[in-house]
Amino acid sequence: MDIWTVLEYAAWAxxxxxxxxxxxxMVRIxxxxDNDLLTSSREGEIEAAAERHTL
Structure with missing residues (x-):
C-alpha cells in the first residue's frame, strides 16, 4: 500500500x-x-422590525 491509499482510507474514516x-x-439536540425554540429566530424578528419603513 502506498501513502495515497493510506490517506484515502484515513479520509474515509x-x-x-x-x-x-x-x-x-442532531439526536441530542x-x-x-423543543422544536418551537429551535425554529424561532429572535434575530430575524429584530431585523424585520428594523426594516419596516414608515412614511
Missing amino acids: LSAMFAVLMLYD DTTY
Whole structure:
C-alpha cells in the first residue's frame, strides 16, 4: 500500500466519524430542546422590525 491509499482510507474514516458525530448531535439536540425554540429566530424578528419603513 502506498501513502495515497493510506490517506484515502484515513479520509474515509474521518468522514464516517464526522457523520456519526453529526447524527449524534442532531439526536441530542432534538431530544433536549423543543422544536418551537429551535425554529424561532429572535434575530430575524429584530431585523424585520428594523426594516419596516414608515412614511
